[in-house]
């Protein structure tokens with residue numbers, strides 16, 4: 001196959017590995033640079049829905065990812081004693097509820113995508129883009145550590161806080177959704193089951209436990225509040241803060257906080273937000289995945305947008321050959337899809353994280369109604385992620 005041109009992909013997450021796969025498969029010469037010293041396989045349960053299911057099927061990964069799923073059987077809202085208030089079993093349709101049919105650990109997905117790149121894509125770990133200068137024919141890139149290089153195109157897939165996005169596009173609008181989320185992995189206990197258990201704990205807080213397929217349990221602590229810079233503090237200080245915020249919450253909170261205090265390895269805390277970049281391309285540089293259009297973890301669509309966007313970007317580049325035409329087609333196909341994915345239910349995180357005790361009781365009632373047969377039909381139509389709302393082209 002003739003080489004179409006050279007592409008530097010920056011960021012070996014979901015979007016970066018997927019873009020590298022589709023580009024290399026179509027004859028592009030791809031270098032994948034990742035800031036971390038190795039592939040980052042941390043992360044928790046993520047959903048692959050709708051059009052993204054088609055993308056992983058076209059990669060030959062669907063059966064493997066279904067078999068390597070977390071085994072989550074559905075979502076249960078619980079009270080402070082762990083008793084089920086309402087449950088939403090996982091359906092076979094991707095749009096059925098919080099638990100998608102394809103739920104995998106992020107690490108499993110990224111490792112599976114990366115395994116497709118062996119012998120196709122040059123990896124450069126422990127390095128990052130320091131400067132970008134482009135002209136009509138190409139992009140000159142300086143790296144923090146390695147020698148500089150010239151590429152035909154640069155694809156930025158560095159996630160929410162992308163540095164290269166800032167270098168090329170300046171500051172883009174980040175929509176803060178008023179919530180912190182902390183993730184960690186805790187030892188599994190006999191009491192843990194295969195449900196995603198979700199405690200709305202009042203005062204805008206939530207405690208969640210989710211099953212995995214590697215013998216541990218995934219924990220999530222979320223709380224509403226303004227940005228305080230907590231996300232930039234050391235993990236030890238972040239856990240100490242969480243201990244204060246969740247001090248009076250029972251159920252799984254003490255167990256989670258105890259485990260997080262002992263082990264920070266897989267601990268991660270950040271603000272919940274969205275990326276609203278007015279343009280996704282500039283000259284010979286394109287943004288994809290969270291760096292371009294993060295819809296936030298509460299949308300359930302981040303990974304699906306990353307997989308779909310990488311596929312469309314690479315497909316259009318290959319189908320059109322002229323990168324400017326490809327950028328136009330990428331925006332035209334993906335913008336409406338992204339707009340729908342970024343439209344959260346009214347109130348955003350506030351809707352399912354009531355502040356007062358009365359609010360928690362109201363939420364319990366609403367969840368019970370929503371979990372009924374009629375309720376599920378209505379809520380599926382109102383709140384289901386718009387995972388299928390794109391006509392995915394079949395590229396050669």
Ligand SMILES: Cc1cc2nc3c(=O)[nH]c(=O)nc-3n(C[C@H](O)[C@H](O)[C@H](O)COP(=O)(O)OP(=O)(O)OC[C@H]3O[C@@H](n4cnc5c(N)ncnc54)[C@H](O)[C@@H]3O)c2cc1C
Pocket residue numbers: 010011012013014015016033034035036040041042043044045046106127128129157158159160161162163164183268288289290291297302303306
């Ligand atoms: C370690 C980790 C854990 C996560 N855990 C969860 C989770 O539990 N639940 C959830 O919903 N979402 C999680 N996410 C986010 C989720 O992966 C994304 O929302 C979604 O899959 C879109 O992926 P992405 O490839 O655009 O971004 P990401 O998956 O964030 O990948 C971005 C990649 O770019 C790399 N990178 C960043 N800056 C640079 C740079 N300057 N140069 C080179 N490389 C760079 C990062 O190290 C990372 O490998 C996690 C992301 C990471 C990186």
